Amino acid sequence: MKYDYKKIEKKWQDIWDEKGTFHAVNDYSKPKYYALVEFPYPSGQGLHVGHPRSYTALDIVARKKRFEGYNVLYPMGWDAFGLPTENFAIKNHIHPEIVTKNNIARFKSQLKSLGLSFDWSREVNTTDPGYYKWTQWIFLQLFKKGLAYKKEMNVNWCNGCKCVLANEEVVNGVCERCGGEVVHKTKSQWMLKITEYAQKLLDDLDTVDYIERVKTQQRNWIGRSTGAEVRFSTTQGDTLTVYTTRPDTLFGATYMVISPEHKIIDKWSDVITNMDEVVAYREAAARKSDFERTEVAKDKTGVRLDGVAAINPVNDREIPIFISDYVLVSYGTGAIMAVPGHDTRDWEFAKKFGLPIIEVVKGGDIEKEAFTDCATGIMVNSGFLDGLPVEEAKVKITEFLTEKGIGEPKVNFKLRDWVFARQRYWGEPIPIVHCPVCGYVPLDESQLPLTLPEVESYEPAENGDSPLSTLTEWIETTCPKCGGKAQRETDTMPQWAGSSWYFLRYCDPHNDDALASKEALEYWLPVDWYNGGMEHTTLHLLYSRFWHKFLYDIGVVPTPEPYAKRTSHGMILGEDGQKMSKSRGNVVNPDEVVRDYGADTMRLYEMFIGDFEKAAPWNTNSIKGCKRFLDRVWNLAEKVTDGGIRPQFESAFHKTIKKVGEDIERLKQNTAIAALMTLLNELEASKSVTKGEMKIFLTLLNPFAPHITEELWENIGFEGMLNETTWPKYDEAKCVDSTVEIVAQVNGKVKAKLNVPVDISQDDAIALALSDEKVAQAVEGKTIVKQIYIKGRLVNIVAK
C-alpha cells in the first residue's frame, strides 16, 4: 500500500471533527491544561507559513498533555476588527462584516487542513456582538472605576488613515498600518489609565514564568525610575517643575529646557521678546514625530526664551530657559534641568549654544565629553554636597529640597496611558452617551451590546471624526441618567480591546449572562502556556495583563495574572533570508505545501526548520527530508511483526521516550524529531520492527504527525484510536548503556577512545587511560600534575 497522505489526512480530520475528539470537557474534577496561541487577524492574504509554527508547537504540547490524562483546552478564534479589513471594505465597497466572514472561512479551512487539535466548538470572534458585548462591558467597568477618562491631549495623527494612533502603534515615525506620515495634533480622546497598574505590572513579572527577554522588554517598557521633582522659580514668578533622576547634580544645572508644547510658553507670550522665533520652532516641532525628533538627535536644535529666566534654587543663579524638541511633553513634567557636565544630550546642546558646563562629580574630563558613568563618583562644586559620594548626595539633596518645600522624591514611569479611541468604523462602539447636562454617561449594562449601525460609507469624516459621526439617527439618543436629549460617542475602540480578554471567553464562550462563568474561570485559569510573537510583548501582552489585573481587582477573574508561562517563536523568513512579503515575492503559500507534501510533512518541517525561538529561512528543498522520513515510517510499518521491544532496542526506546517528552516541554521540537529520525535509522538497519516497538514509535510521533500515525495504528490493528492511548513511560535506569565510550586526553587533547563499564571507578579509568599506547607516549618524560575523571565523559591527564 502507498502512503496516500491526501486520503489519510482528510479521513482523520473528518473523524476527529465528527467525534469532537479534541473538545475540552466541562468536567471540572479532571486535571486541566490550558494551552494558548495568539488568535490571528484574519487578513485577506490568508494563512502565512509563519502562523503554523506557533500553532503546531503548542498543538504538539496539547496532544502530549491529552496523552498524559489532562483535560486540555486548546482553542482558536479571530481577532477580526481592524484597519486592513476596513480599508479593503472602503476600496471594494463590500461591508467589513462580509470581508471578515470570507477571510475567516478561508483561514479556518486552512487551519483545519493542518490537523491542528483546536476545540472548534469554542471558537470566538471579536466582531461578534455576542462577544463585543463583553468587551463593552469591561470598558464600562473601567469607566465606573475611573480608569477610563477623556483627555484633551497631544496625539499621534495619521494623515493617511485620518485617525489617531496609540504611541505604541507608531513605528519608525510612520503609521504602523498605512505607512502614512504621523504628526502631532490635539484631540479629545478616551484614555485608559494603564499607568495606575504600572507598579503591579512590573512587580508581578516576578511571579510568572515568562522567557527572560519578554520580562526584560516589559520592564524596560514600564521603565520605573526614582528621582525627584524640583520646582524652579522664574523671573516671572511662575514655577517650573522638572523631573530628574539626578537631583545630586543640581549645582551643575546651568540652563533649563522645556518641550516646545509646554503650556507656560503661552502664558509668557507677552514677555518673551523673540516670540516669532519660538512660534516658528514650535510649529516645526509639531510637524515632527517623536521618532524624527530622535533621529535628528545628533544635531541639537532649540530656541532660547528671551526675556525670561529660571533661578537655580540651590545657588540662586539665573539660568536661561530654552525650548527644544529633544524634551518631550509626554514624559516627566515636560521640562528638564540641564546638567551638561553629566548628561550627553545636555552636553551637546550646551556646546552648540555656548552654555557653561560645570563639573559636579569628579572623575571625568568634561572638556571632552559629558561624564555620565559617575555613579561611584564624589561631588565637587556643589556647596553642602561637596565630598559626598553620589548616592549619599542624592539622599541629602532630596531631603534638602523637601525641607525647603521646593521638591520631593518622585517615582516615574515611562509607561503612558493608553489612547483608547479610534475615529473608525470597524471597531467596538464605545458605550457612552454625551449629555449636555450630566456629561459622559455610561450606557446601562442591559443595553449591551451596543451594535455597530449600518453605514453607507466607511470613510472617516473630513474632520477626522469617525464614520459613525455622520449617522444622525444613531447618534441622537436620550441620556440614561436624566432622560434628556443626548448624543452617542462616535469613536470606536482600538483593535487591542477585543484581544485583551479573549482567553477568558474561551473558558465559557456561549455564556450570555457573564463574560464567562465563575466556575469555568476558576477551573481553567490561569492559561498554563501562552505562545506568541515578540512583537506583541509590549502591546497586546501588557494590555491584556492590565485588563486581567483590573478584572481581578473587581472580582471577575480568580487570578492576578492571566498567563502562567509565556514563550515566543522566531519569524519564518523567505528563502532569501528576508522577511516574507508580497513586494519581495518570497511568500510561501501553506496550501501548496499541504497539497504537494501533506499536512504531516508540513507540520514536521515547521518544527524541524530550526530553533523555535529564532528566525529561520524557509527552504523548500529541506521539506523533502521530512517527507522521506514519513515515507520510511510508512514502509517500515508494513514490515511489522509480532513481539515486544527487542532487547537490543530497549535502551534506545527508553532514551527516545525521555528525549522526545523533554524536548516537547522545552520547545525543542527540532531535536525531538531528530531523535525520532535516529531511532528510525536504527530500526531500519535491523530490517524489521515489532508491534511493541511500532506502538511506542507511533505514539511518540503522533503529536508531530497525527494523521499518518492514526492510520498506521489502525492498519496494524492496535486497539482503539491512537489519540486515546497514553504517553509511554521510560525507566531512567534503562536509559543508560552498560558500557560507554570515554575519551582519554593529555593536556586537553584527545589521544584515545576507551570502551569502559559505565560505573568504572576513577582510579581504574585513569589507569586504563595511562595504559593506552598513545597516552603513554604523550606523557612520557613528563610529570603528571593532575588527573581528572568525568564520569561517562573523559579522563584528562595534565602533564608537564
Place this chain on the structure above:
RNA sequence: GCGGGCGUGGCGGAAUGGCAGACGCGCCGGUCUUAGGAGCCGGUGUCUUCGACGUAAGGGUUCAAGUCCCUUCGCCCGCACCA
C-alpha cells in the same frame, strides 16, 4: 543614541564548561534500471599524509571554552533623545 538578541561546514541547525558539527538538506561515489530528478548502500569541516588547524576577530579565566569574562567588528529585532 538607548534597550534586547545573534554570529558554528556549501545550507538549516546539534552540543548540562567535558570527543565541535547530532539530525536533515545539498553534493560526490556505488547499486538497481531501457531510463533516473524514485529507492537503497557508502562518503562528505579545512589543510598535503603521520598529524595539525578549526565555532566572527583579539585577549582572559580554566585541567578543559562554541558555551564564562573583557575588547572589537558585523548582523537582526524593538524604541518614546525618558532627563
